[in-house]
Amino acid sequence: MKANCPSVLLIYTGGTIGMIENPETGALENFNFDHLLKHVPELKRFNYHISSHPFDPPIDSSDMEPSFWAKIVEIIHRNYDRFDGFVILHGTDTMAYTASALSFMLENLSKPVILTGSQLPIGTLRTDGKENLITSIEIAAAKNPDGTPAVPEVCIFFENELMRGNRTTKINAENFNAFRSFNYPALAKAGIHIRYNEHLIRRPDPSRSMKPHYLFDTNVVVLTLFPGIQESIINSVLHVPGLKAVVLKTFGSGNAPQKEWFIRQLKDASERGIVIVNITQCQSGAVEMGRYETGLHLLQAGVISGYDSTPECAVTKLMFLLGHGLTQEEIRYRMNSDLAGEITKD
Template identity: 55%
Template sequence: MANKPNILLIYTGGTIGMIKDYETNALIAFDFSQIIDKIPELKQLNCTIESICFNEPIDSSNMNTDYYVDIVDIIENNYNNYDGFVVLTGSDTMSYTSSAISFMLENLQKPIIFTGSQLPIGDLRTDAKENLITSIEIASANKNGSPIITEVCLYFEYKLYRANRTTKISAEQFEAFTSFNFPSLAESGVHLKFKEHLLLKIKNKKDKLIVRKQLDDNVVVLKLFPGISIKVIEHILNTPNLKGVVLETYGSGNAPNSDGFIELLKTAIKKGIKIVNVTQCKSGRVIMGHYDTSLLLKEIGVLNGVDITTESALAKLMYLLNKKLSAKEFKQLFETSLRGELTDKYHF
């Protein structure tokens, strides 16, 4: 790494990139090429900063897999020229997007930090400046000439999280994200403190970055609730070209054990549809077979999502469904941590 890290900002859209036109009171897109002029505090960071923006910034509600590929393309094309990347997106879908990017990039050896804000960068009480400044500082952080972070992360309101562990929890509080099942990786206070024992480590520095751009979006989230109609479940499972289902169950992975429900899942699995058991609970994990109501799911071949988030489960399905895997291989890979997205051992 050079003495002065080069950091690339990638702006896709979202609240953080908006400023108010005081003549019209309308929000307009911020010109990130002028970022040093707008946020002179950045001059205090020991790095150089450049930016790339989507030609047409998008609202996070319009995020999709094509835009995931656009983000990855920018990273791939600039990977050798920069020491770290800060990706600015809308917070509403940031956990989905950053989770997907974590699977699309194999052998990552540089930091990719996602951030955004709840208020536009030009607002008086905005959280955008702190989130942006600290994200750049994190992306620049190195130890003995190597980056401290070598994974995809999400920074918001003084905490750095593994991106594929996050969930947005508030539409109004500055502390908009959390990671229920895994600790934060760093905390920003008077000092920026990294929890280095929790960070993903580079397995082999000689491995080159591998970019996976083929995602299969023929997936769906099926959230169970008391009284859900069998006809509704049947209709969802018979969606044309459906290949993967994130089944949001109760508690530690429990679901109805009625013959009709189990038979629908069994039929779908026989057709090759991958069904993953993920708990609706905010924290905790799926323990297949812990109760009778999850034992049948295990027996028919439903996959154990352990403590993965719904956002990450979707991303992992999209990633794995394009690989030519046997049922056994698919199960093994999904139930194994590939990017730190689920916990193999429950102690930190």
């Protein structure tokens, strides 16, 4: 690599950005990653060293699972000292899950890891993929005046906004602004210039190295409440064999039915060692379990607050902590702790 030349590794996992339309069926199919670079000749104008590491075969993001997250982390760890930043090309459907998971797996991250993709394939006339890719690479290579990376975080860049990965959720399957961070401001916005909100960006502990993690336990379920939900449903979910944790999506600021059977089911599950985390069904806002009597009953049943966590983050954080073999109390404590900028506890 050239001296003083920023270096970026592109990790292509799959997704719409790297697809091409089959002329016979009209279906979108994965194609060779090298072809992707041919559609973005602007990359040659960067004074960067850009290398690529494609998944072989590429995967649809709907097939994403923890073993693929571990593969991404292994690629980053193996190349960590060789590159200034990493750009992960990923399907949009599970991008927020992957970004959340990586934020915990790459402990004390000191380099940018930017996930991006597109709503239209890179080869189509109106694709959003080209701009997303080019700007993501520029952000991954960006440095502060002191030579440190501008954004040493796991982020999602989409439609001119750089968002903390574990704060982001997919909100639109049709429009180019497919992602949003409702409870945390954008880390940067791209217009004529890329404007960084430096006071919002997390910084690593310079005395420690980046520590990769690989283990997950997927014995987690997401339970969404709705008016009229039956005891038999709650009972069945809470007695799934091997279940270790529940993400409970409640109403408003963390409220739930006050029915005796409902509270009893939750308390019984908690006493059996199941961790139950309360997050709101609302896109914006946070759980405040002591605000109303309904939320207070959940506290008394052993349910803990997920604060303003996204569903994607709550699920992956639980799987991450469960994978480390921690006790129920240790997991409860760490779920209530801010590990990677994922929750606000003010």
